[in-house]
Amino acid sequence: MWRGVVVAYIVVAICYFPVALIGYWMFGNEVDSDILISLEKPAWLIAMANLFVVVHVIGSYQIYAMPVFDMIETVMVKKLNFEPSRMLYIIYVLG
Template sequence: MSFRSDHSALGNVFSLFNALGNLAFAYAGHNVVLEIQAAIPSTPEKPSKGPMWRGVVVAYIVVAACYFPVAIFGYWVFGNLNVGENILIKLNEPAWLIAMANLFVVIHLIGSYQIYAMAVFDMIETLLVRKLKFRPTKFLRFVVRNIYVGHTMFTAITFPFFNNLLGYFGGFAFAPTTCFLPCMIWPTIRNPRRFSFS
């Protein structure tokens, strides 16, 4: 059931939660952040936490500076209309601008997808080399990465309603890392007294 065209209070609440889930899914760089921080040299005198924090703040500011103006101007131009998931499909002219925008989307996704999937590639290749005793060659890397990209492409094509699932996936990834894990990690690290105010 879609709540997009429903302007009731319940429909607005569901739309708000779906939008928050979409934002959480779009800002899912925390998976890559841990991989990058693990690669930065860290000593007790110069921990990697400082440069990493500055880098994350700058990265999110740059991302927000790119995406929020598009959202604000899009809302300003189109209003609160049901434009659709892919505005490039809904618009009809000018054809050259739509083609160029689609080309830029493809270029952006090719680069960003490779960076986002690096941790997955590493995990799959490590599993194949250590557990299944494959030789770590360039051919193995080429085959594994292409199979993974093909699988995700097939999944994306198979589910044309994937945009409606983004809110669910965003909440599914956002809830454990933001709500549950900190609540489980804090008592383990701080070890507060039982039944104390902490």
């Protein structure tokens, strides 16, 4: 599982760093920290970008939260003697 997490972080870094570097190269310090505030037109494109930010956050939550879920499950099963079950999974994911 940890190999999958490491690969996921590497893929995310490969996607983000070129965008950040090229954006800084093109615009420098002339933009706000939230790039969508710096844009003015077209309004539909800005709305779509905001929508995709929400979709991205919802989708990437599982990748970033998986190590935490794994740690909680390990502690609950090994130290607190819980049985690995679907109910345990539901408790620590929704709780």
